[in-house]
Amino acid sequence: MHVLLVEDDALVASGIRAGLATVDFVVDSVPTIKEARRAMQSVQSDVVILDRGLPDGDGMQLLEEWRAAGVQTPVLILTARDAVRDRVDGLHSGADDYLIKPFDLDELVARLYALLRRAAGRASGLIRHGALTLDPAARQISVNGEPVALSRRELVLLEAFLYAPRSVLSASQLKDSLYGLNDDVESNALNVHIHHLRRKLGNGLIETVRGLGYRLGRADAVTLP
Incomplete structure (x- = not known):
C-alpha cells in the first residue's frame, strides 16, 4: 500500500x-x-x-x-x-x-x-478470497489454513489486488503500490512479481486484461502447487 x-x-x-x-x-x-x-x-x-x-x-x-x-x-x-x-x-x-x-x-x-x-467496504480485518486468507496486520498469507511464504513485494502486490477485488489495476497503479517515487525500478519488475504470485498461488489468481492491466481472478482459482 x-x-x-x-x-x-x-x-x-x-x-x-x-x-x-x-x-x-x-x-x-x-x-x-x-x-x-x-x-x-x-x-x-x-x-x-x-x-x-x-x-x-x-x-x-x-x-x-x-x-x-x-x-x-x-x-x-x-x-x-x-x-x-x-x-x-x-x-x-x-x-x-x-x-x-x-x-x-x-x-x-x-x-x-x-x-x-x-x-474497500470491508468490516473484518482479515481479507478472504476463496481458500486464501490475508491477515494485513500480521503480514501473513494462508491457503486452506496453510501458511504460504511470499516475499515482501509479492505480499504488497497481492494486497493491492485483494483491496480492489473488482477493479482492473493498471501497471502504473501497481507499481505505485510497490515502489516509491525515488526507487529505481527495472522495466520487467512487475511482470516478475506477478509471475511469482501465479506460480505460488495458482495461475488464475491474477488475470491479464489486455491493454488495460490486471485484476484479481476468481476465488476458486486459488491453488497451491
Whole structure:
C-alpha cells in the first residue's frame, strides 16, 4: 500500500517512514503543500497522512482543495492541535480520521488499516478470497489454513489486488503500490512479481486484461502447487 506523508518535521517524518516500512507500506514523504500537490499528481496513493502546520500553509486548506477537485483518497490528519473544535473542523473539511501528536506508532498503523478497510467496504480485518486468507496486520498469507511464504513485494502486490477485488489495476497503479517515487525500478519488475504470485498461488489468481492491466481472478482459482 502506498502512503503519501505530508510532514515538515524531518524527525517525525523519518520515524513514520521507518515504522510504516515494518508493515510493508511504501511511503513517499514531502514537507510542503506545493510538493504534496505535485506528488498527488505523480503517484496514486492509497492513503494520505497530512500534517496541518506546514511551512507554506494549513494542511486543511489542501484537503479542502483535494475534496473540491473530487479526490477521494482517505486522509488522516496528523496535528498537535488537540481542541475538539479543531478535530470537528477537520472532519467536516473532508478528513477521514484525526490523530493528535505525540502519538503511538501502533495506533497510527491501526488507524491506517481501518481507513483502507473502510475504503474497500470491508468490516473484518482479515481479507478472504476463496481458500486464501490475508491477515494485513500480521503480514501473513494462508491457503486452506496453510501458511504460504511470499516475499515482501509479492505480499504488497497481492494486497493491492485483494483491496480492489473488482477493479482492473493498471501497471502504473501497481507499481505505485510497490515502489516509491525515488526507487529505481527495472522495466520487467512487475511482470516478475506477478509471475511469482501465479506460480505460488495458482495461475488464475491474477488475470491479464489486455491493454488495460490486471485484476484479481476468481476465488476458486486459488491453488497451491
